[in-house]
């Protein structure tokens with residue numbers, strides 16, 4: 001399975017998420033996952 | 045490791061698809077996809093997987109950073125710029141000076157560090173490894189007509205020291221205030 005790593009912006013507040021990893025292709029052919037930062041995760 | 049969250053996937057609602065046009069014989073290449081108003085009801089794909097020009101100064105910089113002496117490291121080539129110059133056709137001899145002469149420098153379209161930059165190691169059947177570099181611009185002060193070029197550089201315009209690495213043209217697109225332009229560069233090296 002393909003392995004990925006990189007940085008992106010929090011899908012909720014826009015804060016930069018410095019390093020994240022995942023494995024496997026995303027759904028819908030998307031190239032970058034939509035993820036929340038640690039702070040936003042607490043509010044979900 | 046992150047497990048994909050279906051609910052938030054649906055919220056994002058983008059329609060990028062895989063880089064089906066990348067062929068195994070292509071090496072060290074960039075592919076550009078541009079989407080106006082991604083995820084909105086008036087979404088428009090302006091171009092998909094357009095093959096780039098890799099400049100001479102960009103090639104030298106990549107070799108130097110990766111294989112030779114790694115001098116003056118400023119960061120990755122993950123700064124995305126735009127131009128609406130009608131005559132600019134990128135070629136191997138273009139460089140920072142020729143790019144900055146035609147580059148957008150206002151209206152929310154100033155060259156910027158990517159929102160997202162992701163490395164994909166590929167799978168063992170092909171080993172096609174890619175870096176995906178994405179920036180979404182929002183046209184914010186005045187309308188801009190005829191955006192038709194994007195480039196990847198290794199620093200901001202304000203730095204005055206960047207290297208022009210990749211550049212590609214596409215069908216021109218007009219932006220009104222509040223329109224967005226999602227620019228995705230996929231670089232292959234394998």
Ligand SMILES: [Zn+2]
Pocket residue numbers: 010011012013014015036037038039040041
């Ligand atoms: Zn957040």
